Amino acid sequence: MIKFIHNSIDCSMKNRVCKIALLLLMIGFGTYVQGQNLQFGKTKLIDSKTDTVPKGKIWKIESFVYSKTLADCPGSGATVNISDSIVLNGNKLSVRAQRFAGMVDWRNWNTSPSPEFLVWEQKTPMWLPAGTTLASGRGVLYISILEFNDVP
Numbered sequence: 001m002i003k004f005i006h007n008s009i010d011c012s013m014k015n016r017v018c019k020i021a022l023l024l025l026m027i028g029f030g031t032y033v034q035g036q037n038l039q040f041g042k043t044k045l046i047d048s049k050t051d052t053v054p055k056g057k058i059w060k061i062e063s064f065v066y067s068k069t070l071a072d073c074p075g076s077g078a079t080v081n082i083s084d085s086i087v088l089n090g091n092k093l094s095v096r097a098q099r100f101a102g103m104v105d106w107r108n109w110n111t112s113p114s115p116e117f118l119v120w121e122q123k124t125p126m127w128l129p130a131g132t133t134l135a136s137g138r139g140v141l142y143i144s145i146l147e148f149n150d151v152p
Helices: 002-035
Strands: 038-046 057-066 081-086 091-101 114-122 126-128 133-136 138-152
Touching: 038 057, 038 133, 057 081, 057 091, 057 133, 081 138, 133 138
Parallel strands: none
Antiparallel strands: 038 138, 057 126, 057 138, 081 091, 081 133, 091 114
């Protein structure tokens, strides 16, 4: 019986220690996040020339300016597979995709297989730290950026 009470006390102590450690970790993380102040600097348009986030700055990608609109649904049997991209740290990153596949027989549409149509776009904002490289890629004319000063 005494051993059971001892284990209960021990378990309770461990539980308190874990809670205190978690609380201290959260306070430390909150201080880190609060310690980073952003001050608006300027707006930028990034094109196909690679640009780098300067030291002491943070970029916020607001939107993309595409070089073309989405394609209409193609005719019978055609397939569309379009992907617009940016170049982030030398890697191609898709920011909009359009897919269409299937047969559409407008004369007998009730018996033809159903076509599949998909449009996907990258959600913004995207935050980029200092040292990140960025350029527009295929299908993207410009990337709209807000530049912030990272004030300690």
